[in-house]
Amino acid sequence: MTELPKTFDPAEIESRWYSHWEANGLFAPERPGADPWTLVNPPPNVTGSLHIGHALDNTLQDILVRHARLKGKDARWVVGTDHAGIATQMVVERQLNARHQKRTDFSREEFIAKVWEWKEESGGEITQQLRRLGCSMDWANERFTMDEGFSKAVLKVFVDLYRQGLLYRDKRLVNWDPGLGTAISDLEVETTEVHGKFWHLRYPLADGSGFIEVATTRPETMLADMAVAVHPTDERYAALVGKQVKLPITGRLIPIVTDEHADPELGSGAVKITPGHDFNDFEVGKRAGFKAAEMLNMLDAKAAIAQTADGLVPGDLIGMDRFEARQRIVAMLEEDGALVRVEDRVIATPFGDRSGVVIEPWLTDQWYVDAETLARPAIEAVRSGATKIVPKSWEKTYFNWMENIQPWCVSRQLWWGHRIPAWFAPKVHSEGSTTTYQSGFTIDSSRPPELTNPNIAVAENLGDALSELSKHYAKGTEFLICDDWESYRQWFVRVLAEPEHPGRRGEQIPVVRDNDVLDTWFSSALWPFATMGWPDADVKAAGRYPNDVLISGFDILFFWDARMMMQGLHFLGEVPFKTLYLHGLVRASDGQKMSKSKGNVVNPLGLIERYGADALRFFMAAMESQGRDIKMDEKRIEGYRNFATKLWNAARFAQSNGIGASSTIEPPAADLPVNRWIVAETVATVQALDLALADLRFDEAANTIYQFVWSRFCDWYLELIKPVLQGGGGPGSFSGDEMREALGTQGPAAETRAVAGWVLDQILVMLHPFMPFITEELWSKMGPRDHELIVAKWPMADARALDPAAAQEIDWLIRLVSEIRAARTELNVPPGARLPLHVRDASAETQVRLARQDAVLARLARVDQASGDAPEGGALQIIVDEATFVLPLGGVVDLEAERARLTKAIGAAEKERDGLAGRLNNPSFVERAKPEAVEKARADHAEKAAEAERLGAALARLG
Known part of the structure; x- marks a missing residue:
């Protein structure tokens, strides 16, 4: 036995013990024959640092894995980090900018090498912080979503899904971040209410018979309007359906169509439809018969005005920033008499969470996963109980989203990440001495290449891709591997510039790999099995799949949890985890969501420094009540x-x-x-x-x-x-x-x-x-x-x-001591005073207990057991079970003064109690006061009511 210091010092203990555990492999001890138990942590971004949400999430996981380990199971907590495509690329680009360099100063390979260099030197700070929290993770087998084994799994999944017809390239609207130049997920969009305007516009009918009024918060998008929609039941416009309007500025003729998206009660009941720049309008446009390839696009990748396919945008607007163009277009509409009025409005506006710029719905070619097909087994898995969602209340949300799931956009216009394993080559048509090359893309340097009709090969490596592409060309055809889209485009520029070229044979065929990378949610969806060595290892036979439980914030239920369900069921035929536990958010003390802008973010590392990791961990566990938010x-x-x-x-x-x-x-x-x-x-x-x-x-x-x-x-x-x-x-x-x-x-x-x-x-x-x-x-x-x-x-x-008998006796003893102590305190009995204890109506069992516990009562209640009846006069009386315990107070307490004190205190407590009751019974106060004020009044009322009752009981004890 080693004597403990007088003072408990968490900091010294924590650093010493964690190092010992990790150095001795105690987070994954060898337990041959033991039942496997596996938990995977949501991989934090390699750029991240520990925030209070991580502290909650990982504390709950560590509780479960330590418990399983103590239960004798072969418990493994899989740890790793996500390559965080956008975030990591931004970090490295900022470093380059500080040195007056930019990404495009380097080749793709050179830039990626710099990212890996940053990752080795600075990435993974959060893993050290997880150690400070005490997370008993299997660090010896730490994974990274870009490591060789994991990347192999990602490529296999992409290729297999493509060959199964479940992954394809399509033209659809995406959340486009003009600041970053890439599509982003809904999770990376922050919607903020900003002060804006609502412009009411007058669109003239093409036949000159009148006009129709529409309204918009983005007047610049009228450059790509393709229809005006009215509700099918709106009689005001019944005679106009099928007619055309002539747009101001562009002069484009567009039809008036019916669609239930138009709300007769909102504004004029007519809405402008810009399918290439609004998610709702995109669906309206499809219902109206417009194909995605026909939808007009009036912005480039930097959200500057671009010419539409019909060439009707005035040349002086081309290249103008969207917000600058907005002012110019409003002025032109006003000059044309098409501006009716302008209203001030608070508008819910989407911003990129990293770039801080306004997000544009933008029509581009991207890669999509057929999520609807993959979702069906995942829906059934929860319905059947193969995966249990806790708390169960989240099931309804899960089903609603999964049953209405949209195609999943998995491509991003970045350099850092899993590059999409797709290669493109032009189609070649030879007739006689003439050879025609079709690029397969509309190659415009201002936007991602738009697919038309190339030869395409999706494969896990270049060799397999070339083998696939060679089937489209004459035997012996040579391929020219282009580094990027620009070199591919330059090849066609050269071909078209050489007059003799169309008749020449033997030209090398250019091949270019898709420049895009995969969304990080695509790779992290494989986390429960790719971290275990799949596809090379049989993770099911090893007992590591499915995982026993997944702990996750509810905010990534669809972005990560549901996608793991879909991919796990599709590729391994079994759910990735048996239980999905969704916890709430950690909020500020006033209930507000934490944010840097509000200045209410709490640093868990600071809390650990002040109180120790154990105290923070226990707080997280004690406050986590099945998904409810924590204050x-x-x-x-x-x-x-x-x-x-x-x-x-x-x-x-x-x-x-x-x-x-x-x-x-x-x-x-x-x-x-x-x-x-x-x-x-x-x-x-x-x-x-x-x-x-x-x-x-x-x-x-x-x-x-x-x-x-x-x-x-x-x-x-x-x-x-x-x-x-x-x-x-x-x-x-x-x-x-x-x-x-x-x-x-x-x-x-x-x-x-x-x-x-x-x-x-x-x-x-x-x-x-x-x-x-x-x-x-x-x-x-x-x-x-x-x-x-x-x-x-x-x-x-x-x-x-x-032992019921022992429990009853000690429970009796605790109640007796507690009652005596409370009564002594209420009646101001001096702490050191010893009181005689008389008992009336005691059973034989109570008498035995009193004799057996005499020393304990003397020590803890400061009483001496006395025989015979209690003397006359004031006494403290307590009833426990059948017996009455009497403690005479003569000579110890001034009984009259004590009665007077208690009477006065009772009156004060009752007055406050009744005053608070009056406020709470006043409907005006309850309805108008802040909820926290009403709650405090209720708590104060309960406290004063209990105080009055307690003091009244004390007065009654005096007899």
């Missing part, structure tokens, strides 16, 4: 630091009284009721804890162990056994000197030390998943061990150890 409360974290200190001091007390490490996982034999009681309480706690963790009730699990440690063990058991350890504990107990001489012998003191040591061991094991650092430190200091706590055995929940 940050630093005072509670401080309280859990105090909880750790209380446990530390309890261990020091144990050491000072000869209590050390237990030698058995089974409870020691016990005769004393207090020892039988604490053994039974320990077993009951194990049972409750197992049940709570099985149900993923983290708050209930944390509260269970907290109440047992603080109240049952520290506040009561250690106090109850002091008379036994220090002498005077009843028949067979030791005196102080005898105890010290007889350490280790049988008898009440020896029994109590054995039981106390065993209970403390069980506490350390049960608390370890929540507070790994302090528990490991105490485990190591309480006596010699043959293994660390992290690989100890979970306590046995043996119902045979439950």
Whole structure:
């Protein structure tokens, strides 16, 4: 046994123990024959740093994996990072900009080499921060979504889906970020309300018979309008349906069509339709018969005005920034008499979360996954219970989204990432001495290449792609591998510039690989099985698939969780995880969402420095209530630091009284009721804890162990056994000197030390998943061990150890002591005063208990048992079960002064109670006051009502 320091210092303990665990491979101990148990963490961005959401997510995961490890399972927590295409490319580009360089100064290969260099030097800071949180991850097998094995899995999935007809290239609207020059996912779009305007425009009918009025928040998009829609039942426009209007500025003739998207109650009831620049309009356009290839596009990749396919945009607008063009177009409409009026409006506007620029719906060629087909098995998996979603309330949201899922855009216009394994080559047509080359693309340097009709090969490598492409050409045809789209375009420029070329044979055929990379959600969707070595390893046979549970924030249910379901079921025929647990958000103390702009972001590393990782972890667990959002409360974290200190001091007390490490996982034999009681309480706690963790009730699990440690063990058991350890504990107990001489012998003191040591061991094991650092430190200091706590055995929940008789006696004792203490406090009895204790109507069982617990009552309640009836006069009276306990107060308390004090205090409490009740019964206050003010008034009313009742009971006790 090593003596513990007086002061609990989390920082020193945490760094020392984590290094020891990792260096000795204790996060993935060898356990041949043990049942596998696997958990994968949502891979954080390689550019990321630990935020409070990570702290919650990873704390919950660590609780489960440490619990499984203690239960004897071959528990592995797979760790890794995501290559974070956009974020990482931005970081490296900013570094280049600081050196007055830009990405395009380098070849693609040179730039990617710089990204890898950054990754090796600076990437993965968050993995060090996860260590500070105490995450027991399998670092020896850390993965990265761009490592060789993982990339192999990504390529296989892309190629297989393409060959199965489930992945294709299509022209659709995407969220286009003009600042980054790429499509982005919905998750990367932040919608913010901004002050804007609503322009009402007049579109004249082509036959000159009148006009129709429309309104828009983006007047510049009228350059690409293709229709005006009215509701099919709107009688105001019935005669106009089928007619055409002539657009101002461009003069384009567009039809008036019917569509239920037009709301007769909104504005004029007529809406302009720009299918190439609005998601709703895109669907309206398709219903109106426009093919995607026919939809007009009036913006380039930087959101500057571009010429439409019909060439009707005035030349002086071409190249103008969209917002500059907006002002010019509004002025032109006003000059033309087409501007009716302008309204000020607050408009929900999409911004890129990284670029900060306004996102444009933009019509481009991208790669898509047939998510509707892949979603069907994933829907059935949840319906059948193959995967259970916790909390169950999220199932409705899951089904609604999956049953209405749209094609999944998986391509991004970046350099960093998994480059799409697709190669293109022109179609060649030879007739006589003439050879014609069709590029297969509309190659415009201002926008991504638009697919027309190339030869295409999707393959896992260039060699396989060329073999596939060679089928389209004459035998012996040579291929020219182009580095990028520009070199491919230049080849065609050269061909067209040489007059003799169309008749010449033997020209090399240019081949270009798709410049785009895959969305990072595509690769991370393979995380549950690609991290295990698939496709080379049989992960199902190894028992590592499906994973046992996935812990995730609800905000990535569709972006990550559902896509893992789809890909796992499609490629392995089984769900990727048996249970999906969705937790809530960590909000600021006032309930607001945390954001840098609001200045209310909490740094978990700062909290760890102030209170220790154990305290932060316990707070996260205690506050996590099946998906509900958590309000940050630093005072509670401080309280859990105090909880750790209380446990530390309890261990020091144990050491000072000869209590050390237990030698058995089974409870020691016990005769004393207090020892039988604490053994039974320990077993009951194990049972409750197992049940709570099985149900993923983290708050209930944390509260269970907290109440047992603080109240049952520290506040009561250690106090109850002091008379036994220090002498005077009843028949067979030791005196102080005898105890010290007889350490280790049988008898009440020896029994109590054995039981106390065993209970403390069980506490350390049960608390370890929540507070790994302090528990490991105490485990190591309480006596010699043959293994660390992290690989100890979970306590046995043996119902045979439950002892109803002992539980009833100690419960009776605790209630009696608590009632006496509370009454003494309420009646201002001096703390040091000893009171005589008389009892009336006591049963034989109560008399036996009083005799057996005499020393405990004398110590904890400051009473001396007296015989006979209590003397006349004021007395404190308490009823516990059938007996009345009387404690005369004569000479100890001024009874009249105490009655007067209590009467006055009761009156004050009742006055405040009634005043608050009046406010709460006033509908005006409840309806108009802030919700937090109403809630506080209710809490204050309950507090004052309870105070009045308590003081009234105290007055009644005086008799």
